[in-house]
Structure formats: C-alpha cells, structure tokens
Amino acid sequence: MTPRVACLAFALLLATACGRPAPTWHGDVRPVVEGRCAGCHAAGGVAPFPLQDAAAVRAHAEAIVASVEARRMPPWQASEADVTYRENPSLTEAQVALFRQWMEAGMPEGDPTRPGAPLAPVSAGLGRVDLELALPTAYATRRAPDDYRCFPVDWPQSAPTYVTGFDALPGNPAIVHHLAVYLVPPDSAHLPAQWDAEEEGPGYTCYGGPSGGRDSTVPTLLLSAWIPGFAGSTLPDGLGILVPPGSRLVLQVHYNAAQPGAEDLTRVRFQLADAVQTRAVYAPWLKLDWVAGSMPIPAGTSGVLHQVVDDPRDFFKLFAPDFDFPNGFNVHSAMFHMHNLGRHGEALILKPGGERVRLLDIPRWDFHGQREYRFTAPAAFAPGDKVALRCTFDNPGATDVNWGEGTADEMCVVNLLVTPR
Ligand code: HEC
Known part of the structure; x- marks a missing residue:
C-alpha cells in the first residue's frame, strides 16, 4: 500500500494523522530523542545502547515504540498526584504517538536543513558552580554487577554555608547508576572516615544509607541526589540547606558494571550561598x-x-x-x-x-x-x-x-x- 492509499484506508480512524505529512527524523523525532533520551542513551552512557542518530533509532524502533507506549521510557515512576512535578521528563501523548507514526511511515529522514525546534531541557542546570568536590582517588569497583560504595569527602567551608543547587559529573557514566549525597554533622563526622580506613580501597561498602549497616551510625540526612540524564538543578528560590563547618559529606554511589575493576572518579558540584531566605x-x-x-x-x-x-x-x-x-x-x-x-x-x-x-x-x-x-x-x-x-x-x-x-x-x-x- 502506498502511504496515500494507507491514509485513505485509515482516514476514518486517523483523520488527524493523515491531514499532516508523515513525521520525519530531522523535523519531529530527533528533537524528542535528543531532548528526552540521549542524555542516558549516549555512547558510554548508562543506558544499554546509544540513540544518537537516525540509524540507531531505526535499529531499535520496535523496542522504542513499545517502551514509550508502556511509559517505561524515559524512566519516571510516579503516577498522578495532588501536586504537579517539575523536571518531569515524561513524553506528552503526542510525543508518544510520534514514534509509532514515524515507524509506520517508513522512518523517513526528512530535511536536515530544516530541523525541528529543540525541546526545553528537563532541568535548567546550575546557574553557577561555587564548589566542586571529588572522590579522593579513582575507585575500581570491587563487586559485580552491583557495587554500593560510600565515599567520605571533607566539607571545606569554614563558615556556615547553604547549598542552593547540586549537580554531579560521573567519571564513568556507563557505570554510575545513581548517586546520593548525605550530610554528616560535625559530631559524627569522624565515623565515615573510620569506616573508610577499615576497608581496602577508597570508600566503604554501604547500601541503604551512609552507615552501611554498622552498629554505630551517623544520621541519614540527605543533602542531594542525582540520576543519569539529569543536568543538575537548584532548589526553589530562596531556599538553602545549611551545612555547618566541620561536616563531612558521604557520596553514596551505586555502580552497575558487568565485571569488577571498572574505574570511576565522580565529581559533585554545588551552588552555595552565605545566607538564604528560608532554611530547608x-x-x-x-x-x-x-x-x-x-x-x-x-x-x-x-x-x-x-x-x-x-x-x-x-x-x-x-x-x-x-x-x-x-x-x-x-x-x-x-x-x-x-x-x-x-x-x-x-x-x-x-x-x-x-x-x-x-x-x-x-x-x-x-x-x-x-x-x-x-x-x-x-x-x-x-x-x-x-x-x-x-x-x-x-x-x-x-x-x-x-x-x-x-x-x-x-x-x-x-x-x-x-x-x-
Ligand atoms: C534516565 C536515563 C534514561 C533516559 C532519559 C532514557 N532511558 Fe531508555 N534506558 C535506560 C536504561 C538504564 C535502560 C536499561 C535498563 C532498563 O530497561 O530500565 C534503558 C532501556 C531502554 C530500552 C530497552 C528496554 C525497554 O524498556 O524497552 C529502550 C527501548 C529505551 N531505553 C528507549 C528509550 C527512549 C526512546 C528514551 C527517550 C524517550 C529513553 N529510553 C530515555 C535509561 C534511560
């Protein structure tokens, strides 16, 4: 069937789809893939295959249609609530439908000189970076496929400081699955350093929180969290989280790698303020x-x-x-x-x-x-x-x-x- 005949045949069912020309890679699909998929589906990224050009998307077209229609991708677990969420990467109904329409139209390339408008980014990123902290040395994973590791990092500020924004730069994006930063107040800041010293290599094993199931514990106080594909973001205007001098941070990284020995040196970035309107x-x-x-x-x-x-x-x-x-x-x-x-x-x-x-x-x-x-x-x-x-x-x-x-x-x-x- 030619597209025209198909269009007539389905005209009653798909009146709107036939009124418009078939979607193309450059005009329609590419902005969605670049804006909502490629952050993770990049070469060396956390997702199992890159989706960086039309050929790659064509090769995975059926799986892509299935995953977006089932709303498995992009990952977002929350259902509708009585609040609305910001930084929600979920596709609109029209964006979901686009993948099937493009596939059924034969996945045309379109005109590279007339690309569709890029989507607004899911998160705006940090306005400025005031502090960057890193793992003390590169870590080579010791367990496979999952390795949950906590790295204590000194907080360098000598006066009370507020964190107003956060971002992470995984050293090895293919294996950093997610990351949480815990704030350990000065009176228990010695404990993570002790746990680090007790285990070989940088950091120590931990899973459900920064204490790693030990008898002595530090409070599980979250400072920030990060997942792949996330460009970092700031707290709502006027808000900041107080970090007292003498605190220690614990970077908890979930690594996922087929073999042990995969190396990573992740960095985290903060936007800071000396004072804020409201302490969060x-x-x-x-x-x-x-x-x-x-x-x-x-x-x-x-x-x-x-x-x-x-x-x-x-x-x-x-x-x-x-x-x-x-x-x-x-x-x-x-x-x-x-x-x-x-x-x-x-x-x-x-x-x-x-x-x-x-x-x-x-x-x-x-x-x-x-x-x-x-x-x-x-x-x-x-x-x-x-x-x-x-x-x-x-x-x-x-x-x-x-x-x-x-x-x-x-x-x-x-x-x-x-x-x-
Ligand atoms: C936050 C990171 C992230 C984003 C954004 C993302 N993916 Fe994925 N994707 C993954 C990971 C990790 C896997 C493998 C594990 C899994 O299936 O959850 C995956 C698996 C898949 C698979 C194979 C498994 C399945 O569920 O069918 C498809 C197809 C896929 N992604 C398509 C997409 C498309 C299309 C988009 C954009 C609309 C997208 N992904 C956005 C991380 C991401």
Missing part, C-alpha cells in the same frame, strides 16, 4: 519502631503493608534540632526509599476533615529508578494534619526480612524537603 532540610519520615526490627516481611508473603500515619514534626526535630515548625511546614519534594522487595509506595498529607493530598504514589517500585520528585508548588502541612507513609512489599524468598541497611534487608522511608511555615 531533607527530613526523613518513617516509624522509629521499624528501625528497632519491627518491620517484618515474612518469607513467602506478598502485599505486606507497613505504614505510619502521624504528625512527623517531633521526628523531624531529631534531624534538625534547631528547626521549629509551630505553624506546620511546606513540602517541596519527596523521595522514596525501599530496597528490592518494595512493590508500592505512597506518601500523603491527611487533613483532619478527611481530605488527602497525595504527594507521591509509586505503583511499581523499582530500586534502580529511585529519584527525587520535586513539586512545582509546595504542599502545606498545617497543625492537626498527619503524614501517611505506606510501603507494600512482596517477599517470594525463603528468608524472613526486616528493617536494615543491607541489600537483603528492607526499608520504608520518604525524604521530604521541608521548610517551616
């Missing part, structure tokens, strides 16, 4: 009892729900003692954390009248896709409200599982970026 903190919300071992997920069970529904303000104070929230707080972002048995996670604000504000709902949890979900406008927590955190787990294995920082343990945490109201 990443406050973790969870149930203290869980940490003491009361989060059982028995062997051979599925749909095991653990939840906490409470006013989190006293708990937040454990992480930010001088923080006061008498009038409640604003939530600017949410980041979930479970391990490999997690299936469904959600975080909501419950109002006394029964109203619910869904902050984050992850219907099909995937450990490898964890990221921070930032809101375009903050959600308000007023005195009298509660925050509900719910985690559902499946444990098909033969071993009982409980709370812990190891790969075989589980966790249920939501980190909320909060400011006082």
Whole structure:
C-alpha cells in the first residue's frame, strides 16, 4: 500500500494523522530523542545502547515504540498526584504517538536543513558552580554487577554555608547508576572516615544509607541526589540547606558494571550561598519502631503493608534540632526509599476533615529508578494534619526480612524537603 492509499484506508480512524505529512527524523523525532533520551542513551552512557542518530533509532524502533507506549521510557515512576512535578521528563501523548507514526511511515529522514525546534531541557542546570568536590582517588569497583560504595569527602567551608543547587559529573557514566549525597554533622563526622580506613580501597561498602549497616551510625540526612540524564538543578528560590563547618559529606554511589575493576572518579558540584531566605532540610519520615526490627516481611508473603500515619514534626526535630515548625511546614519534594522487595509506595498529607493530598504514589517500585520528585508548588502541612507513609512489599524468598541497611534487608522511608511555615 502506498502511504496515500494507507491514509485513505485509515482516514476514518486517523483523520488527524493523515491531514499532516508523515513525521520525519530531522523535523519531529530527533528533537524528542535528543531532548528526552540521549542524555542516558549516549555512547558510554548508562543506558544499554546509544540513540544518537537516525540509524540507531531505526535499529531499535520496535523496542522504542513499545517502551514509550508502556511509559517505561524515559524512566519516571510516579503516577498522578495532588501536586504537579517539575523536571518531569515524561513524553506528552503526542510525543508518544510520534514514534509509532514515524515507524509506520517508513522512518523517513526528512530535511536536515530544516530541523525541528529543540525541546526545553528537563532541568535548567546550575546557574553557577561555587564548589566542586571529588572522590579522593579513582575507585575500581570491587563487586559485580552491583557495587554500593560510600565515599567520605571533607566539607571545606569554614563558615556556615547553604547549598542552593547540586549537580554531579560521573567519571564513568556507563557505570554510575545513581548517586546520593548525605550530610554528616560535625559530631559524627569522624565515623565515615573510620569506616573508610577499615576497608581496602577508597570508600566503604554501604547500601541503604551512609552507615552501611554498622552498629554505630551517623544520621541519614540527605543533602542531594542525582540520576543519569539529569543536568543538575537548584532548589526553589530562596531556599538553602545549611551545612555547618566541620561536616563531612558521604557520596553514596551505586555502580552497575558487568565485571569488577571498572574505574570511576565522580565529581559533585554545588551552588552555595552565605545566607538564604528560608532554611530547608531533607527530613526523613518513617516509624522509629521499624528501625528497632519491627518491620517484618515474612518469607513467602506478598502485599505486606507497613505504614505510619502521624504528625512527623517531633521526628523531624531529631534531624534538625534547631528547626521549629509551630505553624506546620511546606513540602517541596519527596523521595522514596525501599530496597528490592518494595512493590508500592505512597506518601500523603491527611487533613483532619478527611481530605488527602497525595504527594507521591509509586505503583511499581523499582530500586534502580529511585529519584527525587520535586513539586512545582509546595504542599502545606498545617497543625492537626498527619503524614501517611505506606510501603507494600512482596517477599517470594525463603528468608524472613526486616528493617536494615543491607541489600537483603528492607526499608520504608520518604525524604521530604521541608521548610517551616
Ligand atoms: C534516565 C536515563 C534514561 C533516559 C532519559 C532514557 N532511558 Fe531508555 N534506558 C535506560 C536504561 C538504564 C535502560 C536499561 C535498563 C532498563 O530497561 O530500565 C534503558 C532501556 C531502554 C530500552 C530497552 C528496554 C525497554 O524498556 O524497552 C529502550 C527501548 C529505551 N531505553 C528507549 C528509550 C527512549 C526512546 C528514551 C527517550 C524517550 C529513553 N529510553 C530515555 C535509561 C534511560
């Protein structure tokens, strides 16, 4: 069938598609691939194959159509909520449809002299870089395929400083799967250095947090997080996270490489301020009892729900003692954390009248896709409200599982970026 005949045949079904000329690589598909795929699907990037030219996209066309229609790609786990997210790379319906239309039209090249307009970037990046820190020396992975490694890094500022923006530059983008930066306050800053010294090579093994399941622990206080394809970004205007002098940072890197011995030297970049309008903190919300071992997920069970529904303000104070929230707080972002048995996670604000504000709902949890979900406008927590955190787990294995920082343990945490109201 010629395209024209096909168009007539489908005219009733696809009236709009026939009204316009078939999409082309240069005119339509390329801007979407460059703007939403190529950040990860680059040569030497984290994704399994590059998508940098028409030939590569043609070669993977069927898989691409399937992955965008199923909304597996670009990765984004959150479903619709009562907040809207910024830096959301998800394709529009029209962009999803484009790939199938292009494939069915025979994947024409189009006119390279008339390229389509580039898409707006998902994140704006840092306006300026005030501080760059790196791993002390290159690290060669010691485990495969997954190696979870924590690297303590000294915080060099001698006065109280606020972090207002963050970006990471993976040394070896093919193996850096995601990265979190934890803030270790001065009074426990000696511990990560000690753990580093106890293990061979730079850094130490860690998985669920910066303490790596050791008996002595440092508070799990998030400073920033990064995933591949992310150009870095700043906190909402006027906000900053205080880093006291004498703190230490712990860079937690999840490496994924087929063989051990893959080298990396990752750098992280910060935008800083001496003073900010509003001090923000990443406050973790969870149930203290869980940490003491009361989060059982028995062997051979599925749909095991653990939840906490409470006013989190006293708990937040454990992480930010001088923080006061008498009038409640604003939530600017949410980041979930479970391990490999997690299936469904959600975080909501419950109002006394029964109203619910869904902050984050992850219907099909995937450990490898964890990221921070930032809101375009903050959600308000007023005195009298509660925050509900719910985690559902499946444990098909033969071993009982409980709370812990190891790969075989589980966790249920939501980190909320909060400011006082
Ligand atoms: C944040 C990084 C990232 C971005 C952005 C991204 N991918 Fe991927 N992609 C991956 C990774 C990692 C894998 C392999 C692991 C997996 O399947 O999750 C993958 C796998 C795939 C696969 C094979 C597996 C499957 O799900 O079918 C296809 C096809 C694909 N990507 C297409 C795309 C397209 C098209 C886009 C843009 C619209 C895109 N990706 C954007 C990281 C990314």
